[in-house]
Amino acid sequence: MQRQNVLGLSRNDLIDYFESRGEKRFRATQVMLWLYHKLVLDFDRMSNIAASLRQVMADELAVELPEVLTVLESKDGTVKWLMKARSGDTVETVLIPDGRRQTLCISSQVGCVLDCTFCATGKQGFNGNLDAGDIVGQVLQACLWLQEHRPNERLSNVVFMGMGEPLLNFDATFKSIDVLRDDLGFGLSRRRVTVSTAGVVPGIQRMCGLTTVALAVSLHAPNDEIRSELVPLNRKYPIDSLLDACRAYLASQDVKATITFEYTLIDDVNDTKSLALDLAKLLRDFRCKVNLIPFNPFPGSSYKRPSESRIYAFHKNLMDNGVRAMRRTTRGADIDAACGQLVGQVNDRTRRVARYREGVNPIFTPTTKIPTSSVIN
Numbered sequence: 001m002q003r004q005n006v007l008g009l010s011r012n013d014l015i016d017y018f019e020s021r022g023e024k025r026f027r028a029t030q031v032m033l034w035l036y037h038k039l040v041l042d043f044d045r046m047s048n049i050a051a052s053l054r055q056v057m058a059d060e061l062a063v064e065l066p067e068v069l070t071v072l073e074s075k076d077g078t079v080k081w082l083m084k085a086r087s088g089d090t091v092e093t094v095l096i097p098d099g100r101r102q103t104l105c106i107s108s109q110v111g112c113v114l115d116c117t118f119c120a121t122g123k124q125g126f127n128g129n130l131d132a133g134d135i136v137g138q139v140l141q142a143c144l145w146l147q148e149h150r151p152n153e154r155l156s157n158v159v160f161m162g163m164g165e166p167l168l169n170f171d172a173t174f175k176s177i178d179v180l181r182d183d184l185g186f187g188l189s190r191r192r193v194t195v196s197t198a199g200v201v202p203g204i205q206r207m208c209g210l211t212t213v214a215l216a217v218s219l220h221a222p223n224d225e226i227r228s229e230l231v232p233l234n235r236k237y238p239i240d241s242l243l244d245a246c247r248a249y250l251a252s253q254d255v256k257a258t259i260t261f262e263y264t265l266i267d268d269v270n271d272t273k274s275l276a277l278d279l280a281k282l283l284r285d286f287r288c289k290v291n292l293i294p295f296n297p298f299p300g301s302s303y304k305r306p307s308e309s310r311i312y313a314f315h316k317n318l319m320d321n322g323v324r325a326m327r328r329t330t331r332g333a334d335i336d337a338a339c340g341q342l343v344g345q346v347n348d349r350t351r352r353v354a355r356y357r358e359g360v361n362p363i364f365t366p367t368t369k370i371p372t373s374s375v376i377n
């Protein structure tokens with residue numbers, strides 16, 4: 001019998017598991033405290049659980065962490081792991097230390113179907129979803145690494161900004177968020193867990209009323225023409241519908257909640273003064289902040305990062321026009337761990353990589369029409 005990965009179970013799932021075996025529900029509490037507070041992964045060492053029950057658990061459950069294949073440490077303290085999920089696929093996970101914050105950037109899918117023209121992950125194609133256990137497992141691996149290598153540091157934030165589109169892997173994403181948020185799990189408050197989306201409108205709508213985590217939306221342009229070129233998904237869910245969904249999400253939250261709009265600045269593509277002014281107009285009256293990410297290059301990409309003076313001017317134009325904006329510092333570039341540089345090793349199912357080799361390459365021909373309907377449904 002295939003054993004179930006305990007890391008993919010929320011507190012309620014564990015309670016159901018124990019109750020269905022005639023055990024008390026507090027067993028779930030005990031197991032979670034061992035796993036996520038004491039980082040003890042071996043059922044045999046869970047000493048407040050009777051040996052007979054430990055044996056049942058060992059027969060039916062397993063603690064299956066993704067296997068760490070490589071760990072790279074940047075000179076700025078950023079750490080990048082290549083981890084092998086249970087399916088055998090590999091994904092990347094990045095730890096970004098910043099003052100007192102230790103932010104972990106996790107992957108939700110193996111590759112990505114969305115194929116944004118400026119993102120290395122999309123260029124790897126796609127080979128499926130991670131399950132909740134693989135997502136929680138990335139966080140647990142990072143905590144184990146911190147315990148061993150930087151014992152004074154604690155994980156403080158988790159962002160779904162690694163490989164993949166979390167809202168196209170909705171159930172596994174939110175099951176893992178149950179464990180991230182749970183006091184018996186990683187105990188992260190709602191503002192310390194961020195889901196970032198390229199604009200999957202039905203996913204944002206489903207989040208309303210279901211969750212209170214922070215939402216980040218990859219906007220990248222204030223008009224549909226440029227956005228559709230950068231984010232092909234925009235042809236299916238244009239900016240108006242995306243902002244409506246964002247408004248609905250804000251309306252479902254307490255009055256202090258804000259949305260972060262990510263804006264990757266690409267030289268001569270979306271970094272002009274008039275676009276900054278259009279963006280300011282679009283976001284006027286929105287409870288939001290804009291996170292500016294200077295483009296991080298990767299092999300094969302024809303885009304360029306704007307000069308410092310252009311980045312500065314764009315930032316200033318936004319702020320002068322009433323938009324809260326901050327620039328995201330590039331971290332871990334020496335180990336290819338910066339935004340958009342995560343690739344893992346994807347066994348592409350979509351034939352996208354083969355198509356590039358045959359010369360149909362949206363990196364070099366960004367206006368190539370990509371049938372978005374076939375990839376989203």
Ligand code: SAH
Pocket residue numbers: 116118119120160161162163164165166196197198199216217218262263264293294295296297298339340341
């Ligand atoms: N699919 C989700 C999660 C990925 S988050 C999303 O699109 O939001 C990764 C963030 O980095 C996104 O805002 C993405 O647009 C941005 N990004 C991707 N490639 C980049 C690159 N080469 N340089 C800078 N930012 C990039």
